[in-house]
Structures are given as structure tokens and as C-alpha cells.
Amino acid sequence: MKRLKKIGLMGPLLFAVYVSPVGSVIESFGVRYQQYADDTQLYLSMMANDSAHGIDMLRSCSTAVRDWYLSKSNNLFLNADKSEVIVLGTANQLRLATTIHSVEVAGATLPVAPTLKSLVVILD
Numbered sequence: 001m002k003r004l005k006k007i008g009l010m011g012p013l014l015f016a017v018y019v020s021p022v023g024s025v026i027e028s029f030g031v032r033y034q035q036y037a038d039d040t041q042l043y044l045s046m047m048a049n050d051s052a053h054g055i056d057m058l059r060s061c062s063t064a065v066r067d068w069y070l071s072k073s074n075n076l077f078l079n080a081d082k083s084e085v086i087v088l089g090t091a092n093q094l095r096l097a098t099t100i101h102s103v104e105v106a107g108a109t110l111p112v113a114p115t116l117k118s119l120v121v122i123l124d
Contacts, residue, residue, distance in 0.1 A: 012037035012038070016035060016037060019038075019069075022069070023035070025065055026061060026064075028064075029064070036119070040065070042061065042062065042065075044057065044058050048092075048097045051099070058103060062104075065078060066078045066107065078106055080105050081108050084116050085102075085105065085116075086112065086113050086114075086115070086116040087112055088123065100112055
């Protein structure tokens with residue numbers, strides 16, 4: 001508990017430095033990512049007609065990220081319920097990917113959202 005209180009006092013820049021090593025965990029799965037303060041976004045490119053492999057890779061990656069945060073040396077919590085999932089592509093690609101209704105992220109099953117807000121940008 002003391003470690004979590006100290007982290008809250010770090011501020012966004014020091015927190016970003018503290019959690020930056022999680023990037024090597026994400027990269028080991030071939031997933032791209034972006035971090036901003038306490039927000040980490042995972043990006044995965046996949047073929048619309050072979051989405052099962054990509055979704056499985058995302059599930060494995062997000063579970064490894066959760067485990068990294070929960071490790072005794074990091075003592076952090078990843079709130080998967082606050083995560084969001086969106087599928088982007090051309091109209092033809094989205095027609096092929098209509099079977100993707102939900103994605104498991106760090107142990108939580110999340111519905112695919114029609115829109116997603118990233119900072120001040122709304123993706124749809």
C-alpha cells in the first residue's frame with residue numbers, strides 16, 4: 001500500500017518513467033503500443049479473415065501486461081474494466097470481421113465499441 005501512495009505522488013512524468021519497462025513485455029508479443037501518463041494503448045494489425053490469431057495474441061499480451069503490473073516489484077493494478085476495444089478498417093474489412101463481438105483483455109471480456117475516445121479524438 002505504501003508503494004501505491006508513493007506512486008500517486010510521482011506525477012505523470014515520473015509515473016511514465018516508472019512503467020515504461022512494460023513496453024518490452026508488449027513488444028515481445030509483436031503488439032504496438034502508446035503510453036501517455038497512466039494510459040497505455042495497444043494496437044494490433046491483423047487480417048480480417050484471420051482475426052482469431054490476432055485476438056488471441058492481444059489476449060495473451062494484455063494478460064502479460066496485467067501480470068507485470070501486479071508483480072511484487074511493481075505493485076500496481078490494471079483495471080481491465082475501464083479498457084475499451086474498437087475494430088478499425090475499410091468497409092470491406094469490417095464486413096469480414098463481423099464475427100468479432102467481444103475481446104478478452106487482461107481477464108475481462110469487453111464488447112467491441114462502435115466509437116472510442118482517445119484523449120480528445122473520437123474514433124469510429
